[in-house]
Amino acid sequence: MIDVREAIEEIQVRTGDQAYWHALEMVLGTLTARTLRSTLRLKIRGEDLSERERVAKGLAEIFSAQAATVENLARRESALRGPRPREAALQELEMHSHWVDFSDAANETRRAMGFVKRGIERGAKVVALLPSPDIEAYRREVAGSGCGEDLDSGRISLESVDDHLEMLKTAGVLAMLLLSIQGIIQVARGQGYPEVWLVGKIASSLFASAPQYPALTLRIEAALDSLTRTLPLSLYCPMPDHFPGEPGLMAMFLSGHGWASILDIALGPPPS
Structure with a gap:
């Protein structure tokens, strides 16, 4: 750890x-x-x-x-741009951004709201792909952050990623997850949204599982990074600040994203 x-x-x-x-x-x-x-x-x-x-x-x-x-x-x-004030960095987020955000579990949902609100400001549809136990916490945070109407209207969507995670763990198949994300983008464009801003707890779920799936997770992140660069998509990856494994694994993970596409590594103050 x-x-x-x-x-x-x-x-x-x-x-x-x-x-x-x-x-x-x-x-x-x-x-x-x-x-x-x-x-x-x-x-x-x-x-x-x-x-x-x-x-x-x-x-x-x-x-x-x-x-x-x-x-x-x-x-x-x-090249890593930072460290910079978080709020200033958020205001610079554009389409094709790929943000990796390390935080403790207690602050994860609160920190994600900056990305959600930036997407709303840009006229995007915001979709969160989450393990089902996390959906209610995100729902409460969205409602409490002043975006409840966007959640009710469907502009913000919270969706379970459980089935995809199970398929990834048992069969290592990436295609269904990638097709699902492309489908989300197509539906959003059909609804008149020019962009999709995606909160994805896929990598962190696989890294935190027992056993870990490091090679599979690196493949997934490389594929997601490719989608982010080529489609009308921005991606936010919440990650735990305490990470199973050793620094070399995290280095490979971040390198897989491509440092040039990471706007910021957002680290909060260490817990007291």
Whole structure:
């Protein structure tokens, strides 16, 4: 069990290391065999060079040049904007934002309301995918925060994610969850909402379960991050401040989101 507040510096360092691997994968992924062959034949000239020598020399030169690209990508991938005042950061949230918010259980619902209200201000439909035991607490918080009418009208929707969590745990199938979220967006657009702001307690539920599902959770978060970047969606992930596991796992989790897409890591003051 780690305390995120105490381990945040180590998590940031490890996440930076993860970002370099991610950046390298992105660079190498652009070099298809056909493009690489054409590039080498144009760049590495010489009648007396064999194809093997041409490839060996070309790869050395190309990957030397790509090192700067990897460095720049990794810097962007590991860039963390913050710390900044929470309220100021909330006012800057736009579509495609992906917010990871660590807090103790007592303050989770209250902290989520800032994201909910920002979505309402932007004219979005707000949907919370929650384990069923958490729905009533969120309902009370929404009503108490002045958004009760939005809840009654359906502009704010609280939905159980139990079935999806069970399917993920037993079969490791992501497709149904992703299709469900895309369906939520389609319905919202049909109702006239330009965006969907989603509160998702999926990762935290899987990390907190016994046994944990770390590899599956990382896959899910990578998929959700991709949806957030490409669809009219913003995502808020409430996470516990005390986390089962060790800092390396949290670093991989945050790196999976892509640091550039995380507006803030919102840490409240440590409990007294």
